[in-house]
Amino acid sequence: MSNALEVQNLSVKYNNNYALKNITMSVEEGDYLGIIGPNGGGKTSLLRAILNLIDHDCSKILFFDKPFKQVQKLISYVPQISKVDRSYPISVLEVVIGSKLKKSLNPFYKFSKEDKESARDALKMVNIENLADRQIEKLSGGEFQRLLIARALASSPKLLLLDEPTANVDPASRNIIYNLLDKLNNEGTTIIMVSHDTMAISSKVKNIACISENLIYHGGPHLSQQVIDKMYGCPIDLLAHGVPHRVLAEHKH
Amino acid sequence: MLKTILNYHFIQNAIMASILSSIVCGIIGTIIIEKKLILMGGGIAHTAYGGVGLGYLLNFNPLIGALSFSLIAALGIGKVRKSNSKHSDIIIALFWSLGMALGILFISFMKGYPPDMNSYLFGNILSVSDTDLINMAVLTFLVILILTVFFQDWKIYLFDEEMAKINGLNTNFLEYSLLLLIAFSVVILIRVSGIIMLITLLCAPSATASLLSEKLKFRMILSIIIGLFNSFMGLFISYKLDIASGASIVIFSVLVYGIIFLVSKRKPYYLTKTETQN
Numbered sequence: 001m002s003n004a005l006e007v008q009n010l011s012v013k014y015n016n017n018y019a020l021k022n023i024t025m026s027v028e029e030g031d032y033l034g035i036i037g038p039n040g041g042g043k044t045s046l047l048r049a050i051l052n053l054i055d056h057d058c059s060k061i062l063f064f065d066k067p068f069k070q071v072q073k074l075i076s077y078v079p080q081i082s083k084v085d086r087s088y089p090i091s092v093l094e095v096v097i098g099s100k101l102k103k104s105l106n107p108f109y110k111f112s113k114e115d116k117e118s119a120r121d122a123l124k125m126v127n128i129e130n131l132a133d134r135q136i137e138k139l140s141g142g143e144f145q146r147l148l149i150a151r152a153l154a155s156s157p158k159l160l161l162l163d164e165p166t167a168n169v170d171p172a173s174r175n176i177i178y179n180l181l182d183k184l185n186n187e188g189t190t191i192i193m194v195s196h197d198t199m200a201i202s203s204k205v206k207n208i209a210c211i212s213e214n215l216i217y218h219g220g221p222h223l224s225q226q227v228i229d230k231m232y233g234c235p236i237d238l239l240a241h242g243v244p245h246r247v248l249a250e251h252k253h
Numbered sequence: 254m255l256k257t258i259l260n261y262h263f264i265q266n267a268i269m270a271s272i273l274s275s276i277v278c279g280i281i282g283t284i285i286i287e288k289k290l291i292l293m294g295g296g297i298a299h300t301a302y303g304g305v306g307l308g309y310l311l312n313f314n315p316l317i318g319a320l321s322f323s324l325i326a327a328l329g330i331g332k333v334r335k336s337n338s339k340h341s342d343i344i345i346a347l348f349w350s351l352g353m354a355l356g357i358l359f360i361s362f363m364k365g366y367p368p369d370m371n372s373y374l375f376g377n378i379l380s381v382s383d384t385d386l387i388n389m390a391v392l393t394f395l396v397i398l399i400l401t402v403f404f405q406d407w408k409i410y411l412f413d414e415e416m417a418k419i420n421g422l423n424t425n426f427l428e429y430s431l432l433l434l435i436a437f438s439v440v441i442l443i444r445v446s447g448i449i450m451l452i453t454l455l456c457a458p459s460a461t462a463s464l465l466s467e468k469l470k471f472r473m474i475l476s477i478i479i480g481l482f483n484s485f486m487g488l489f490i491s492y493k494l495d496i497a498s499g500a501s502i503v504i505f506s507v508l509v510y511g512i513i514f515l516v517s518k519r520k521p522y523y524l525t526k527t528e529t530q531n
Contacts (some may be wrong), residue, residue: 051419053415053418053419072419072420072421073421075419076419077415077416077419079413079415079416083415084412084413085287085412085413088287088411088412088469089287089463089466089467089468089469089472090408090412090468090469091468094408095412098405098408098409098412098416098420099416099420101405101406101409101420101422103421104421104422104423104426105403105406105422105423105426106403106405106406107402107403108402109404109405109406111405135467135468137467151416155420
């Protein structure tokens with residue numbers, strides 16, 4: 001099976017500090033990768049560098065063995081909710097249908113019936129088709145997050161990159177999002193998801209990668225205490241309130 | 254009485270200038286409010302003063318000077334903003350006062366009596382000449398053309414620049430056109446309200462419209478209508494009370510915003526709480 005993403009020696013610097021240093025990793029087609037790490041550990045920078053949204057150094061970034069420009073239409077990105085202006089005067093359907101603009105400039109563009117239908121289908125997938133004509137400023141956090149996912153899905157991507165898709169989201173929306181991602185992955189979409197939500201992520205994904213400036217771990221979703229300690233720089237127990245689930249294998253004190 | 258007034262050529266020009274400037278303010282004002290570029294608009298406007306001075310010194314149309322200085326400022330500020338958006342206010346401040354200083358310097362180099370710069374600083378819509386009007390019309394036409402032709406692209410670009418880029422839109426073209434359009438707008442507005450009060454004219458109608466409409470297209474159209482109303486009322490008041498036209502238009506625009514603010518149910522941006530990320 002070929003790789004959906006291949007990254008070699010990726011570094012990102014802010015002023016003179018490394019946010020990411022020499023990251024080399026590859027993600028197979030069909031994988032469901034969760035990227036975890038401490039705050040400020042470079043998770044978001046990794047996604048943004050891969051998508052060429054920030055300055056970076058690297059020797060190679062390939063998607064499906066091709067450079068980004070050639071396969072742009074196969075890749076979708078769900079940014080952090082806080083990066084998007086929620087007061088902008090635009091309706092839910094208009095946001096989603098915007099990803100149907102095909103060329104680099106679209107003079108006098110009129111969206112076709114198919115465009116509209118497939119945008120509505122995308123809204124259906126995240127259960128907000130009833131909100132299609134609502135202005136985005138009137139959406140709740142969970143609804144807005146689902147809208148961003150619908151926008152990414154409207155172009156039927158083969159690789160989906162998500163940045164904290166469940167932060168600031170109500171539990172119902174969180175379930176809808178996780179179930180949808182499961183389903184998409186089963187249908188063949190490669191998914192890369194950044195999350196601080198270590199607990200939830202480990203039960204959903206096929207593989208995890210731990211990032212804290214360096215790539216500390218990349219493999220199956222069972223973290224050893226050693227990896228966790230290295231990632232957060234001090235011993236940490238990964239337990240959460242009311243979550244009857246452990247990421248860690250039993251360990252001795 | 255109204256009929257006699259309307260027969261004056263300078264009044265006809267003033268009305269045409271109001272219409273053109275209202276169209277530009279409605280469109281560009283809405284955009285710069287959404288993109289949070291109002292301060293940048295102020296910086297570009299004040300830089301233009303240097304161009305006006307140069308025009309007088311070297312004896313060419315000061316508005317051409319204003320246009321070239323505005324373009325330089327727009328591209329310069331835009332470039333810095335792109336690489337380090339957090340500190341673009343520094344570069345805006347530098348352009349702002351450098352432009353003013355250059356204007357003063359150029360004028361002081363002139364021999365004989367210095368020209369009256371007040372109409373550029375404070376605006377005088379009643380002294381708009383036919384040539385000014387033609388320049389304004391051409392620039393207004395360009396603004397309308399670039400906006401309407403690529404309206405769908407603009408809508409997405411203004412909402413989420415990064416997503417537009419990932420989706421393959423030509424964001425460089427859109428970004429630089431936007432900078433050019435802001436520079437054009439500044440030049441169009443200089444004759445109406447002057448450099449100093451220009452920002453109010455540029456953003457007050459759109460800010461008022463944003464309290465009334467939640468759709469981008471309606472917001473632009475509504476801004477144009479509000480802008481027209483403000484300009485005509487301002488002109489009328491300035492005629493009645495015999496005060497400077499630029500000042501009366503600006504004061505009236507702010508007054509209208511204040512009234513709509515009090516009666517509207519929609520909250521303005523600066524009172525809307527933004528959710529912080531975890």
